Amino acid sequence: xxxxxxxxxxxxxxxxxxxxxxxxxxxxxxxxxxxxxxxxxxxxxxxxxxxxxxxxxxxxxxxxxxxxxxxxxxxxxxxxxxxxxxxxxxxxxxxxxxxxxxxxxxxxxxxxxxxxxxxxxxxxxxxxxxxxxxxxxxxxxxxxxxxxxxxxxxxxxxxxxxxxxxxxxxxxxxxxxxxxxxxxxxxxxxxxxxxxxxxxxxxxxxxxxxxxxxxxxxxxxxxxxxxxxxxxxxxxxxxxxxxxxxxxxxxxxxxxxxxxxxxxxxxxxxxxxxxxxxxxxxxxxxxxxxxxxxxxxxxxxxxxxxxxxxxxxxxxxxxxxxxxxxxxxxxxxxxxxxxxxxxxxxxxxxxxxxxxxxxxxxxxxxxxxxxxxxxxxxxxxxxxxxxxxxxxxxxxxxxxxxxxxxxxxxxxxxxxxxxxxxxxxxxxxxxxxxxxxxxxxxxxxxxxxxxxxxxxxxxxxxxxxxxxxxxxxxxxxxxxxxxxxxxxxxxxxxxxxxxxxxxxxxxxxxxxxxxxxxxxxxxxxxxxxxxxxxxxxxxxxxxxxxxxxxxxxxxx
Amino acid sequence: xxxxxxxxxxxxxxxxxxxxxxxxxxxxxxxxxxxxxxxxxxxxxxxxxxxxxxxxxxxxxxxxxxxxxxxxxxxxxxxxxxxxxxxxxxxxxxxxxxxxxxxxxxxxxxxxxxxxxxxxxxxxxxxxxxxxxxxxxxxxxxxxxxxxxxxxxxxxxxxxxxxxxxxxxxxxxxxxxxxxxxxxxxxxxxxxxxxxxxxxxxxxxxxxxxxxxxxxxxxxxxxxxxxxxxxxxxxxxxxxxxxxxxxxxxxxxxxxxxxxxxxxxxxxxxxxxxxxxxxxxxxxxxxxxxxxxxxxxxxxxxxxxxxxxxxxxxxxxxxxxxxxxxxxxxxxxxxxxxxxxxxxxxxxxxxxxxxxxxxxxxxxxxxxxxxxxxxxxxxxxxxxxxxxxxxxxxxxxxxxxxxxxxxxxxxxxxxxxxxxxxxxxxxxxxx
Ligand SMILES: [Zn+2]
Ligand SMILES: [Zn+2]
Numbered sequence: 005x006x007x008x009x010x011x012x013x014x015x016x017x018x019x020x021x022x023x024x025x026x027x028x029x030x031x032x033x034x035x036x037x038x039x040x041x042x043x044x045x046x047x048x049x050x051x052x053x054x055x056x057x058x059x060x061x062x063x064x065x066x067x068x069x070x071x072x073x074x075x076x077x078x079x080x081x082x083x084x085x086x087x088x089x090x091x092x093x094x095x096x097x098x099x100x101x102x103x104x105x106x107x108x109x110x111x112x113x114x115x116x117x118x119x120x121x122x123x124x125x126x127x128x129x130x131x132x133x134x135x136x137x138x139x140x141x142x143x144x145x146x147x148x149x150x151x152x153x154x155x156x157x158x159x160x161x162x163x164x165x166x167x168x169x170x171x172x173x174x175x176x177x178x179x180x181x182x183x184x185x186x187x188x189x190x191x192x193x194x195x196x197x198x199x200x201x202x203x204x205x206x207x208x209x210x211x212x213x214x215x216x217x218x219x220x221x222x223x224x225x226x227x228x229x230x231x232x233x234x235x236x237x238x239x240x241x242x243x244x245x246x247x248x249x250x251x252x253x254x255x256x257x258x259x260x261x262x263x264x265x266x267x268x269x270x271x272x273x274x275x276x277x278x279x280x281x282x283x284x285x286x287x288x289x290x291x292x293x294x295x296x297x298x299x300x301x302x303x304x305x306x307x308x309x310x311x312x313x314x315x316x317x318x319x320x321x322x323x324x325x326x327x328x329x330x331x332x333x334x335x336x337x338x339x340x341x342x343x344x345x346x347x348x349x350x351x352x353x354x355x356x357x358x359x360x361x362x363x364x365x366x367x368x369x370x371x372x373x374x375x376x377x378x379x380x381x382x383x384x385x386x387x388x389x390x391x392x393x394x395x396x397x398x399x400x401x402x403x404x405x406x407x408x409x410x411x412x413x414x415x416x417x418x419x420x421x422x423x424x425x426x427x428x429x430x431x432x433x434x435x436x437x438x439x440x441x442x443x444x445x446x447x448x449x450x451x452x453x454x455x456x457x458x459x460x461x462x463x464x465x466x467x468x469x470x471x472x473x474x475x476x477x478x479x480x481x482x483x484x485x486x487x488x489x490x491x492x493x494x495x496x497x498x499x500x501x502x503x504x505x506x507x508x509x510x511x512x513x514x515x516x517x518x519x520x521x522x523x524x525x526x527x528x529x530x531x532x533x534x535x536x537x538x539x540x541x542x543x544x545x546x547x548x549x550x551x552x553x554x555x556x557x558x559x560x
Numbered sequence: 561x562x563x564x565x566x567x568x569x570x571x572x573x574x575x576x577x578x579x580x581x582x583x584x585x586x587x588x589x590x591x592x593x594x595x596x597x598x599x600x601x602x603x604x605x606x607x608x609x610x611x612x613x614x615x616x617x618x619x620x621x622x623x624x625x626x627x628x629x630x631x632x633x634x635x636x637x638x639x640x641x642x643x644x645x646x647x648x649x650x651x652x653x654x655x656x657x658x659x660x661x662x663x664x665x666x667x668x669x670x671x672x673x674x675x676x677x678x679x680x681x682x683x684x685x686x687x688x689x690x691x692x693x694x695x696x697x698x699x700x701x702x703x704x705x706x707x708x709x710x711x712x713x714x715x716x717x718x719x720x721x722x723x724x725x726x727x728x729x730x731x732x733x734x735x736x737x738x739x740x741x742x743x744x745x746x747x748x749x750x751x752x753x754x755x756x757x758x759x760x761x762x763x764x765x766x767x768x769x770x771x772x773x774x775x776x777x778x779x780x781x782x783x784x785x786x787x788x789x790x791x792x793x794x795x796x797x798x799x800x801x802x803x804x805x806x807x808x809x810x811x812x813x814x815x816x817x818x819x820x821x822x823x824x825x826x827x828x829x830x831x832x833x834x835x836x837x838x839x840x841x842x843x844x845x846x847x848x849x850x851x852x853x854x855x856x857x858x859x860x861x862x863x864x865x866x867x868x869x870x871x872x873x874x875x876x877x878x879x880x881x882x883x884x885x886x887x888x889x890x891x892x893x894x895x896x897x898x899x900x901x902x903x904x905x906x907x908x909x910x911x912x913x914x915x916x917x918x919x920x921x922x923x924x925x926x927x928x929x930x931x932x933x934x935x936x937x938x939x940x941x942x943x944x945x946x947x948x949x950x951x952x953x954x955x956x957x958x959x960x961x962x963x964x965x966x967x968x969x970x971x972x973x974x975x976x977x978x979x980x981x982x983x984x985x986x987x988x989x990x991x
Contacts, residue, residue, distance in 0.1 A: 088859075090859050090861045091600050092846070092855075092859070092860075096856040097601075109863050109864065111864065112595040112599065112838075112842060113838070146599055179598040179599040180598060180601050181599050181600060181601055182600075182601035183601060404612055406571060406610045406612050407612060408594070409576040410574055410577050410636075410641060413614075413615070413641050414615075535582050535586060540581075540582070
């Protein structure tokens with residue numbers, strides 16, 4: 005089996021061809037921001053030259069289409085229909101898009117506490133308009149516990165609304181009404197564009213005349229989804245670039261540590277990610293993109309304004325690096341001194357003209373009254389120290405994540421790394437120094453340039469499902485499937501039954517999407533006895549299962 | 561107070577701990593509150609920051625309590641986490657990390673006295689009291705702290721801990737003790753000789769609703785606070801005064817609670833009781849958090865057909881009368897004749913029987929307080945209980961004792977050491 009991974013980056017679009025666990029070829033073309041499709045296609049054609057054609061092929065794409073549309077505010081005009089009920093005043097949240105409120109309320113157990121108002125429902129036509137070239141998101145509070153209000157409104161819109169419709173419960177089974185509103189809003193706003201993208205690729209692939217088995221799209225959680233599925237949930241494709249990079253690291257590292265730190269040092273930024281017990285950590289609630297807080301499962305990354313081309317600030321207190329980019333380093337013809345110049349001058353790496361770097365360092369060193377090699381050392385020191393502080397801050401933040409049981413407080417999870425794995429052009433210089441600072445072993449990865457594309461190729465499917473069961477109400481809800489069912493024998497529906505039920509559903513869903521042999525496991529579960537008046541009246545279970553996130557281990 | 565206050569939330573629902581499976585203090589108690597806060601997006605709000613609790617250390621607990629026969633025999637880790645989490649909340653405010661803090665945690669503490677033989681009213685350790693002593697340990701004994709306890713039950717434990725402590729003003733608003741556990745909290749309970757008048761009880765008739773609670777707050781509590789000028793205001797926020805609570809008879813609502821919080825502007829809020837876990841707690845806690853953070857709470861209400869009863873005229877009149885009486889007692893507290901209250905001295909003697917409902921224990925206490933003109937006075941307490949039948953004596957020094965009180969207490973200790981009947985002699989000196 006061959007896999008092509010393509011990652012559309014800010015400056016370059018990278019492609020990697022894997023055969024099994026072997027990197028066969030890499031390719032690179034400049035990204036054309038005016039026409040992402042054509043540069044992506046170019047990268048594909050370049051790498052296809054290296055494809056010997058002696059086995060089936062799979063294509064895995066990390067695109068920036070939805071990310072860019074959101075960041076640049078280019079989604080279609082989108083309105084939200086919300087069913088907030090009592091609680092936080094939605095107006096006070098100041099969403100930067102129109103939100104129309106309907107009466108009705110689903111409570112925390114998923115019971116209808118107040119019905120929808122048919123008159124208001126009828127009035128939606130006047131409020132939303134025909135929907136031509138537009139989109140609408142429908143989101144109710146606690147719709148993950150009972151999607152019926154969203155479904156009724158959705159069905160009403162289906163009758164006459166001509167734009168795209170996104171329903172909140174289909175996008176996430178997790179709690180957080182404001183984030184669900186934002187997620188559904190963004191999803192609706194880019195859905196039309198993603199549909200066009202899917203059609204375009206189907207066209208192109210039909211003409212390529214290669215034995216293409218499958219096209220998969222990379223998601224923010226570092227997993228893949230089917231091309232067709234991405235038209236329904238385009239919001240899951242955001243921020244797949246940073247996710248691809250962490251997947252690349254997991255694919256390429258030779259370290260066997262359960263916990264390690266990923267440090268991707270670039271020209272403008274350094275990105276941190278954290279692996280715990282062999283899996284990369286996710287954001288607690290979901291991805292944040294361009295100030296929008298969503299429920300999209302996403303690899304946790306922290307981006308620091310610290311890179312090879314960062315500005316340097318000199319003061320009596322010492323040297324501060326970043327957070328802004330200085331432009332090109334002096335050794336490459338730029339104006340302002342950068343960490344890259346210090347590295348070049350000390351001959352720790354060869355970038356551009358060393359003499360220009362030395363000259364610029366000498367000028368600055370004279371003002372500070374030190375030798376230039378001393379200054380260069382100090383710059384590298386300052387960079388390393390800032391990076392180490394940011395690493396410490398990140399772990400401290402992760403270690404302050406609240407714990408809700410006595411067991412966890414007595415035995416908090418161990419997140420601390422036992423190794424540092426680095427990549428990026430400046431990594432060979434800074435990673436050893438950072439590792440020394442943190443007193444940890446390290447590894448610097450090869451293929452710094454192509455790691456994202458390798459990550460895109462090495463990623464495997466992720467898919468998750470949530471099940472809420474309330475045995476007193478005798479009801480099961482599977483929000484992502486939009487299904488509710490009665491529990492026939494509630495007395496016997498225990499946590500084990502809930503668990504096997506969601507596993508079966510997920511298995512079926514995975515098979516329908518073509519993932520035959522994926523391993524399913526429970527990521528989160530809770531179960532409570534419900535007692536009323538000193539009598540147990542039922543149990544409440546929540547189980548979330550997913551395909552185990554996996555990465556193909558790759559050799560260079 | 562900052563225009564846009566940031567609230568530190570120490571949420572610890574103890575999802576794996578219960579007094580017993582069917583007890584009101586069970587795993588499920590804060591489940592629906594968690595669900596509601598999560599769904600409202602408040603854990604995620606930029607003005608609300610969540611923090612992890614920690615275990616309280618022995619010395620932090622023993623600065624406040626005398627625990628018999630030992631700490632380990634009485635408490636579980638969850639008690640340490642609730643007390644430690646409350647300390648975390650206070651430290652967040654004192655450190656300036658946040659503007660206000662809410663310790664939304666269990667098990668509660670306000671029925672726990674200074675002496676602990678077991679659990680009373682579901683409480684073993686008094687979370688607020690441990691926190692207040694921790695704050696004085698950090699910031700100095702001069703700190704003036706006001707505790708306003710709004711739980712439906714009289715905060716008899718907190719009252720007991722600070723009964724003779726001039727650094728603390730303790731105000732308890734509760735359902736009249738003639739109609740509810742623990743049967744105390746009358747207006748004539750006004751504190752010991754060292755802090756007379758600083759125990760303020762506002763008993764409210766069953767059926768008191770938002771109007772009555774807010775009236776007592778505005779007419780009595782706020783003027784008293786204005787008068788006493790505390791450095792910190794703590795709200796012991798029991799939520800069992802809600803109209804849907806199964807074990808009380810009050811008529812308070814979520815909207816009323818949010819308004820109360822907004823008026824009181826507490827620095828630190830600590831959860832106490834509240835057992836209407838589905839119909840009240842989720843909404844009260846959302847309203848309380850919003851009010852603390854200075855956010856819009858106008859839309860917070862109990863959903864679907866749950867309507868609070870209207871407070872009757874008769875009740876309003878009764879509340880008005882109590883308010884007048886309490887305010888009058890407050891204004892005249894300095895003119896009170898302490899000799900007629902506590903006798904001519906040199907000691908005031910008090911004998912008490914204390915019932916521990918949760919663990920079914922009876923305690924007998926005999927207490928002697930030195931009436932001292934220059935400090936609140938040292939104390940000696942003899943205690944036995946049906947659980948700890950061998951008598952124990954404790955010598956209690958106040959914060960900032962005078963030299964002669966310290967000397968006398970030390971002499972007394974030596975005397976007691978010769979007394980073969982005593983199994984333990986405890987020396988408690990807060991610092
Ligand atoms: Zn209570
Ligand atoms: Zn004295």
